[in-house]
Amino acid sequence: MITLGNISKNYNGLRVVDNVSLEIGENVIYGLIGKSGAGKSTLIRMMSLLESLDTGEIYYDNCRVDNLEREKLSRCRRQLGMIFQHFNLFSSRNVFGNVAYPLEIVGKDKETIKKRVSELLKMVELSDKFDYPISKLSGGQKQRVAIARALANHPKFLFCDEATSALDPQTTKSVLRLIKSIRDKIGLTVVIITHQMEVVKEICDYVSIIDNGKIVENGTVKEVVGFPHTKIAREFISTLDTLEKNALQTITSGSATCRLHFDSESVTKPILSYLIRNYQLDVNILSGAIRTVNKEPLGELVLKFIGSATELNRGIAHLESVGVTVEVLDD
Amino acid sequence: MIDTLQMLIEPTLSTIYMTVGSTIFSLILGFPLGVLLCVTSPGNLIPMSMLNSGLGRFINILRAFPFIILMILIFPLSHLIVGTSIGTAAAIVPLSVAAAPFVARIIEGALKEVNPELILAAKAMGSSRRQIIFKVMIPEAYPTLINGITLTIINIIGYSAMAGAIGGGGLGDLAIRYGYQRFRTDIMLGAVLIIVVIVELTQFLGNKISNNIMQQRGL
Ligand SMILES: Nc1ncnc2c1ncn2[C@@H]1O[C@H](COP(=O)(O)OP(=O)(O)OP(=O)(O)O)[C@@H](O)[C@H]1O
Ligand SMILES: [Mg+2]
Numbered sequence: 441m442i443t444l445g446n447i448s449k450n451y452n453g454l455r456v457v458d459n460v461s462l463e464i465g466e467n468v469i470y471g472l473i474g475k476s477g478a479g480k481s482t483l484i485r486m487m488s489l490l491e492s493l494d495t496g497e498i499y500y501d502n503c504r505v506d507n508l509e510r511e512k513l514s515r516c517r518r519q520l521g522m523i524f525q526h527f528n529l530f531s532s533r534n535v536f537g538n539v540a541y542p543l544e545i546v547g548k549d550k551e552t553i554k555k556r557v558s559e560l561l562k563m564v565e566l567s568d569k570f571d572y573p574i575s576k577l578s579g580g581q582k583q584r585v586a587i588a589r590a591l592a593n594h595p596k597f598l599f600c601d602e603a604t605s606a607l608d609p610q611t612t613k614s615v616l617r618l619i620k621s622i623r624d625k626i627g628l629t630v631v632i633i634t635h636q637m638e639v640v641k642e643i644c645d646y647v648s649i650i651d652n653g654k655i656v657e658n659g660t661v662k663e664v665v666g667f668p669h670t671k672i673a674r675e676f677i678s679t680l681d682t683l684e685k686n687a688l689q690t691i692t693s694g695s696a697t698c699r700l701h702f703d704s705e706s707v708t709k710p711i712l713s714y715l716i717r718n719y720q721l722d723v724n725i726l727s728g729a730i731r732t733v734n735k736e737p738l739g740e741l742v743l744k745f746i747g748s749a750t751e752l753n754r755g756i757a758h759l760e761s762v763g764v765t766v767e768v769l770d771d
Numbered sequence: 772m773i774d775t776l777q778m779l780i781e782p783t784l785s786t787i788y789m790t791v792g793s794t795i796f797s798l799i800l801g802f803p804l805g806v807l808l809c810v811t812s813p814g815n816l817i818p819m820s821m822l823n824s825g826l827g828r829f830i831n832i833l834r835a836f837p838f839i840i841l842m843i844l845i846f847p848l849s850h851l852i853v854g855t856s857i858g859t860a861a862a863i864v865p866l867s868v869a870a871a872p873f874v875a876r877i878i879e880g881a882l883k884e885v886n887p888e889l890i891l892a893a894k895a896m897g898s899s900r901r902q903i904i905f906k907v908m909i910p911e912a913y914p915t916l917i918n919g920i921t922l923t924i925i926n927i928i929g930y931s932a933m934a935g936a937i938g939g940g941g942l943g944d945l946a947i948r949y950g951y952q953r954f955r956t957d958i959m960l961g962a963v964l965i966i967v968v969i970v971e972l973t974q975f976l977g978n979k980i981s982n983n984i985m986q987q988r989g990l
Contacts, residue, residue: 524892532911574989
């Protein structure tokens with residue numbers, strides 16, 4: 441478990457991380473999403489003890505770690521693994537040598553290193569490439585090597601800073617799946633920094649949205665995607681379907697355009713046909729999507745309702761009463 | 772002809788001896804200084820601005836000294852170390868001292884080129900400073916380091932000719948004494964030719980080693 445208590449960081453008078461408090465449970469995959477310059481990298485560098493704090497405290501499993509002296513700090517860092525956007529592999533070492541590095545620095549003997557490295561390379565499906573120079577690998581393969589290297593000393597935490605931002609969508613998915621399967625298999629707390637909602641949706645259990653160094657929204661991915669409270673959260677979610685954005689732009693007139701969020705319970709019920717039969721409303725479907733978040737379906741519909749104001753209000757009230765969140769976009 | 776060749780043999784060996792000796796000692800002196808200059812610079816591994824700027828200034832002063840003056844100033848030091856202030860062995864002392872600051876700057880430059888993100892990654896894995904320097908920074912910089920050391924050797928070969936002035940022997944000394952003072956053009960040309968060959972050979976080997984490393988890394 442990682443606990444952040446009111447941590448802040450200033451650079452030249454600019455508050456880059458602003459009073460962030462967070463608790464990340466064991467074996468959870470936690471997403472931190474925010475725009476460029478929001479302070480994500482700074483935050484994860486503080487969490488991974490690479491950057492000092494101006495205020496606040498950090499605990500790993502209830503053990504305070506932000507005030508350690510150099511020697512202890514190095515040892516403490518061995519509990520964590522980290523992967524980066526540009527992989528940061530050593531070009532002076534081949535695949536084997538890179539994965540062996542963290543084992544060498546803790547003084548493991550040659551036999552143990554060999555055994556552990558081949559285990560790790562098998563896990564990331566790169567056993568056949570052990571003697572390749574790094575420059576001869578594809579982006580996805582490089583990130584797999586980096587994952588193997590990060591996990592060499594059985595860390596409790598894996599920190600990922602934009603780890604898939606340099607990869608194409610296909611490779612991104614496969615790397616994310618690998619991380620998830622490792623978490624499921626060996627148990628690992630994962631913190632993922634990203635600016636892509638796709639990444640959050642794909643593997644995170646929880647997500648925090650960061651804006652200007654502050655956490656503005658927090659919760660399970662299901663909650664945040666299903667029921668966003670802030671504008672910035674909705675912006676991130678809207679990046680999920682371009683189809684829906686296009687549909688929204690073509691609205692010209694009408695009584696009320698609404699976005700309906702269905703949760704996993706309401707999404708399976710014939711709510712809309714009930715609405716049409718019982719209220720004097722016509723409905724135009726502008727766009728719709730069902731997303732699966734952590735194997736649970738979440739529905740989203742953008743509708744244009746045509747009818748009188750009173751009927752509209754009654755209809756919306758009814759929708760809310762059966763567990764649908766209605767967001768009125770214009771009227 | 773045979774006579775000329777025979778006259779060239781000993782000075783050639785002296786030059787090689789001076790060059791190898793001075794390279795080794797200048798590296799022993801300059802390498803740690805270069806590492807120190809790099810890691811104590813602002814934003815680097817162990818930022819220490821006072822030490823860094825002090826050291827930088829000291830090295831600049833040393834580099835600004837004309838070699839011939841440095842050599843004379845160092846006479847007492849040579850005497851202390853080698854027991855005499857003339858001869859090939861004695862020439863190694865001023866040559867090493869003159870080349871050391873150059874080596875320091877070359878090493879500093881090569882290490883500063885190492886991608887800081889790699890150092891961050893090594894830090895995140897819990898590496899000690901010593902491990903970061905010796906297992907990450909220096910190996911990552913190998914190709915640049917080799918090129919820099921090649922350049923150092925070639926510079927030392929050039930300076931070693933001047934060391935002849937204090938009885939250091941070697942090809943430069945030979946060229947001056949016979950070619951310039953006794954008009955033996957054949958000996959002078961021979962000496963120059965051998966120096967050119969040694970320089971070319973050094974450059975060739977340096978390139979080869981650095982290219983081999985690059986190739987190994989698939990670059
Ligand atoms: N070492 C530093 N010195 C001064 N300012 C810094 C430093 N590191 C980051 N900053 C500033 O802090 C702010 C946040 O930077 P940070 O790298 O944490 O953002 P980010 O959310 O990771 O952005 P991106 O998505 O572009 O990587 C930026 O305005 C940046 O210029
Ligand atoms: Mg960043």
